[in-house]
Every structure is written in structure tokens, then in C-alpha cells.
Amino acid sequence: xxxxxxxxxxxxxxxxxxxxxxxxxxxxxxxxxxxxxxxxxxxxxxxxxxxxxxxxxxxxxxxxxxxxxxxxxxxxxxxxxxxxxxxxxxxxxxxxxxxxxxxxxxxxxxxxxxxxxxxxxxxxxxxxxxxxxxxxxxxxxxxxxxxxxxxxxxxxxxxxxxxxxxxxxxxxxxxxxxxxxxxxxxxxxxxxxxxxxxxxxxxxxxxxxxxxxxxxxxxxxxxxxxxxxxxxxxxxxxxxxxxxxxxxxxxxxxxxxxxxxxxxxxxxxxxxxxx
Amino acid sequence: xxxxxxxxxxxxxxxxxxxxxxxxxxxxxxxxxxxxxxxxxxxxxxxxxxxxxxxxxxxxxxxxxxxxxxxxxxxxxxxxxxxxxxxxxxxxxxxxxxxxxxxxxxxxxxxxxxxxxxxxxxxxxxxxxxxxxxxxxxxxxxxxxxxxxxxxxxxxxxxxxxxxxxxxxxxxxxxxxxxxxxxxxxxxxxxxxxxxxxxxxxxxxxxxxxxxxxxxxxxxxxxxxxxxxxxxxxxxxxxxxxxxxxxxxxxxxxxxxxxxxxxxxxxxxxxxxxx
Numbered sequence: 001x002x003x004x005x006x007x008x009x010x011x012x013x014x015x016x017x018x019x020x021x022x023x024x025x026x027x028x029x030x031x032x033x034x035x036x037x038x039x040x041x042x043x044x045x046x047x048x049x050x051x052x053x054x055x056x057x058x059x060x061x062x063x064x065x066x067x068x069x070x071x072x073x074x075x076x077x078x079x080x081x082x083x084x085x086x087x088x089x090x091x092x093x094x095x096x097x098x099x100x101x102x103x104x105x106x107x108x109x110x111x112x113x114x115x116x117x118x119x120x121x122x123x124x125x126x127x128x129x130x131x132x133x134x135x136x137x138x139x140x141x142x143x144x145x146x147x148x149x150x151x152x153x154x155x156x157x158x159x160x161x162x163x164x165x166x167x168x169x170x171x172x173x174x175x176x177x178x179x180x181x182x183x184x185x186x187x188x189x190x191x192x193x194x195x196x197x198x199x200x201x202x203x204x205x206x207x208x209x210x211x212x213x214x215x216x217x218x219x220x221x222x223x224x225x226x227x228x229x230x231x232x233x234x235x236x237x238x239x240x241x242x243x244x245x246x247x248x249x250x251x252x253x254x255x256x257x258x259x260x261x262x263x264x265x266x267x268x269x270x271x272x273x274x275x
Numbered sequence: 276x277x278x279x280x281x282x283x284x285x286x287x288x289x290x291x292x293x294x295x296x297x298x299x300x301x302x303x304x305x306x307x308x309x310x311x312x313x314x315x316x317x318x319x320x321x322x323x324x325x326x327x328x329x330x331x332x333x334x335x336x337x338x339x340x341x342x343x344x345x346x347x348x349x350x351x352x353x354x355x356x357x358x359x360x361x362x363x364x365x366x367x368x369x370x371x372x373x374x375x376x377x378x379x380x381x382x383x384x385x386x387x388x389x390x391x392x393x394x395x396x397x398x399x400x401x402x403x404x405x406x407x408x409x410x411x412x413x414x415x416x417x418x419x420x421x422x423x424x425x426x427x428x429x430x431x432x433x434x435x436x437x438x439x440x441x442x443x444x445x446x447x448x449x450x451x452x453x454x455x456x457x458x459x460x461x462x463x464x465x466x467x468x469x470x471x472x473x474x475x476x477x478x479x480x481x482x483x484x485x486x487x488x489x490x491x492x493x494x495x496x497x498x499x500x501x502x503x504x505x506x507x508x509x510x511x512x513x514x515x516x517x518x519x520x521x522x523x524x525x526x527x528x529x530x531x532x533x534x535x536x537x538x539x540x541x542x543x544x545x546x547x548x549x550x
Contacts, residue, residue: 076367118325
């Protein structure tokens with residue numbers, strides 16, 4: 001398997017600021033079609049009672065990761081003037097509740113428009129760390145958290161989206177509290193540990209990883225270790241998820257309405273849970 | 276019920292060019308929550324074998340309805356220069372495989388971000404008129420087409436998305452053939468007849484209507500009669516759908532990953548069918 005070696009290389013050498021995309025050689029192995037081949041088909045075991053929206057309303061007031069701009073929504077026609085209404089939208093791909101495609105961090109890897117559709121419908125695993133995160137904003141989802149989840153709910157199902165519920169969606173109306181910067185400007189929010197991310201892509205057959213924060217990595221992480229482990233293995237991420245506290249830790253099915261624009265490194269997605 | 280009277284008023288008075296949004300008084304009745312209240316809960320009767328992508332790849336080469344601009348995708352960061360890749364997207368809401376919200380044509384009606392999520396997962400009804408459309412590009416889905424479908428497959432299920440498969444998706448790589456303009460510049464493509472659209476919103480409990488063309492209305496229609504019937508009743512539309520020939524006429528479930536930006540009059544959506 002190529003992914004762990006990519007991650008290892010990247011992990012050793014590259015900091016957040018220094019990262020240079022030199023992992024194209026692994027793009028083939030990191031591509032989703034290979035991952036899809038491993039997958040036993042995902043099925044809904046039965047019907048569902050309810051649909052829970054895991055998507056934040058997408059507006060200019062939503063927090064964005066530093067460097068990205070808020071969405072701009074400009075009316076180009078209106079019912080009163082034109083008979084129909086239309087807006088022009090401008091946004092960075094990595095804003096709103098959105099997908100990270102492997103190509104976000106891995107040159108030549110699968111872009112969002114090419115994620116296999118059967119990976120967009122996935123058993124939803126929710127790892128709840130909100131209580132801990134309320135006391136320690138730098139806490140990480142650990143391998144132990146994943147094993148504890150499995151003790152209660154059984155093995156992480158094939159094709160799962162494994163989502164961290166850190167309780168951060170409750171902060172979404174307050175950008176300062178969401179970003180949670182310290183006096184030096186560094187962000188503080190939970191994320192996946194490198195070990196947990198690597199465990200999920202090497203020891204379990206997941207489709208992707210989700211968070212209710214702005215990043216798969218902790219805010220204070222010095223390197224994009226979780227991103228590189230997940231995306232480097234050809235899996236996808238979902239960031240800025242909403243309402244993970246409203247779905248059960250096990251048994252829901254998530255639908256990731258990934259964007260399909262050409263060459264997407266990611267983009268806003270409608271994410272729905274069937275419970 | 277307000278919707279039919281709105282449609283009646285609009286139908287009598289307003290041409291495509293002359294349409295003025297003066298139907299705000301009906302906005303409350305045309306809102307989706309009212310529609311949602313009527314709905315018996317939608318369930319997947321059983322699991323599914325496959326996922327069919329009903330979404331076209333979204334690129335600047337995709338046909339757009341006259342007046343809209345093709346999507347622009349501009350790289351703002353790249354892996355080689357920045358360590359991660361991000362694009363800025365700019366597009367009109369009504370481009371790509373996309374949703375029309377009631378607010379596209381009805382002032383004050385439900386916007387795309389407020390469509391009830393249980394209406395986004397719907398039994399998929401495919402009305403196949405491709406053979407007829409190949410000979411007559413101006414053909415319309417009629418009430419008789421709907422009744423013929425029901426003769427074969429039973430009553431249109433509650434909450435359904437009723438989609439016209441005119442075979443237009445096969446033309447998508449050739450914009451001239453897709454738009455199919457005559458010598459005077461008028462478009463020629465199939466759509467829903469006003470009667471069929473009104474039948475669906477008054478005699479059946481649908482969630483919305485889909486087409487594989489650029490418009491719920493026929494290309495040559497002089498008025499937006501199908502739009503006004505469907506959106507005026509608080510239902511949504513899905514335009515420029517792909518692969519409707521790859522799903523069965525009855526029995527599939529469609530997931531409409533409607534956009535959730537604030538005040539959406541519509542927008543690109545990932546649309547998936549579970550078969």
C-alpha cells in the first residue's frame with residue numbers, strides 16, 4: 001500500500017507552511033477507484049424514520065478556515081425586474097459544510113467529481129468527544145476512542161464515514177468562539193490524531209472522515225497529518241458538519257452530496273443522515 | 276388552495292418576457308412547509324443494489340439556458356505553490372444539474388435552503404418520452420403520459436419526483452444540438468405541459484418535477500407555465516438531469532442534494548438514484 005508511505009514521507013518532512021506537493025507518484029494508488037474495488041457494497045439494511053440535515057446554512061457569516069473568503073451571493077436577476085430570480089455565487093471550494101477530495105492535498109489524486117458514488121452513501125459512525133472538548137479544545141480523536149466506540153457498537157462498518165462530534169457546531173454563530181484563537185493567533189479546535197486517521201485507513205475500510213470543526217486536523221496541529229493520512233489513502237473528508245449530536249452514534253446512513261464540478265479539490269456538499 | 280389560482284392568474288396575464296412578480300400574496304400557501312405537512316413519510320421500502328449518478332459533470336462546456344453564464348473555476352492555491360489546492364468557483368444558480376426552488380419564480384416563496392429535507396429523498400418516477408422526442412423536439416409530457424405510466428406501475432407514489440426522460444442528456448456534449456435553436460433562434464426541447472404540471476400538483480402528492488433538458492417548460496413555450504404550476508405550488512424542479520435512461524421507470528429512490536446557501540433560488544445539486 002502506498003498511502004502510509006506517502007503519509008510517512010510527508011509527516012517526516014513537511015510542515016503546514018513548508019508542504020510541497022511531491023507525492024504525485026502515489027496518485028494512482030491514492031485514487032478512489034482502487035478503494036472502491038475493495039468495498040463490499042453498502043446497503044441500507046432497512047428503511048428510515050427521519051432525515052437529519054448535517055449541513056449548515058451556507059452564508060457569509062459562517063466561519064471559514066484562515067485564507068479562504070466567505071461566500072458572495074449577488075442577485076443577477078429578480079422577479080420584480082426580470083420575472084425570475086437568479087443569484088451569482090462566488091466561493092472558495094473549502095467553505096461551508098464541504099468535502100475535501102484526495103486532490104486537495106495529493107497532486108494527481110482523485111478529484112471530488114470522480115469520487116465513486118457508492119462511497120457517497122455510507123454507514124455513519126459518530127465519535128462523540130464533545131464533553132472532553134468542552135474542557136480541552138486541543139483534544140484529539142484517538143485510536144482508543146475508536147476502539148471504545150467499537151466495544152459499544154461493534155466493528156466500524158465497511159464503507160463508513162467516521163465523524164467526530166466535538167460540539168463545535170454549537171459555536172457556529174460565533175466565529176471568534178468557533179476559531180478559538182489564542183493570544184498568538186493560533187486556532188484551538190479538536191481534530192483526528194494522526195494515529196487514529198492512519199488506523200482508519202489501514203485497519204478499517206472507511207469511505208471518509210468527518211468533523212464538525214473547520215479541519216480534519218486539530219486547530220493547533222503544526223502539520224496536516226490527519227488530512228494527509230485520510231486524503232493520501234484516497235478517502236475523502238467532510239468538514240464543518242452540523243447536527244452530529246442529533247444522530248445516533250451507530251446505525252444511521254449518511255448521504256454526501258459531493259460537488260461535481262470539474263477537477264474539484266472539494267466543495268460545498270449537502271449532507272443528509274437517514275436515521 | 277392558492278397554487279392553482281396563482282397559476283391561473285399568471286397563466287392568463289404573463290408572457291415569458293412580461294412576467295412581473297406579483298404573486299407574493301400566495302407565498303405562504305406556496306411554501307414547502309405546507310406541502311410537507313401533507314406528506315406521508317417517505318421510506319425506502321428496502322435496501323438498494325446500486326447508486327446511479329443523475330448529475331452531469333459541471334464544467335464550462337455544459338449547456339446553459341440563455342442568459343446564464345458558464346461556471347468559472349479559478350485556482351487560488353495549488354499543491355506545488357501552497358501545499359494544498361483550492362479553487363474559487365463562480366456560477367449562476369441555474370446552471371449545471373440544478374434545483375429550481377419555488378422562490379425562483381414566486382416572490383417570497385420557499386428558497387432552496389429551506390426545502391424540507393424529507394422532500395429531498397423521494398420515490399423516482401421516470402416518464403420516458405425519448406422515442407417521441409427524437410421525432411418531435413416540441414413534444415410535451417401530457418396528462419395521458421402520466422396516466423399511462425400509472426397503468427403500468429401503479430399510482431404515482433406520495434412524495435415522488437416525477438422526471439421526464441426526453442433523451443436530451445445524450446446531446447449534452449453538443450451544445451448546439453442540446454439547445455436545438457431554429458432559424459429564428461427559438462429553442463426546441465421537450466418539457467411538461469401545463470396540464471400535466473397542474474395534474475401533478477393538484478391530483479397527486481409530488482415533491483417535485485425533473486427534466487433532462489434545461490427547463491421544466493418546453494424550449495419553444497411562450498410562457499413559463501410548467502415552472503409556474505410546479506413552483507407556484509411550492510414544489511421544486513430539477514433541471515439538466517443525467518442518466519435517467521439508466522434507472523427503472525418505477526421503484527428507484529432519488530436523493531436531491533439541494534444547495535443550502537442562504538436565499539437560494541436554486542443551485543447545482545448532486546442528484547443520486549438508489550436502484
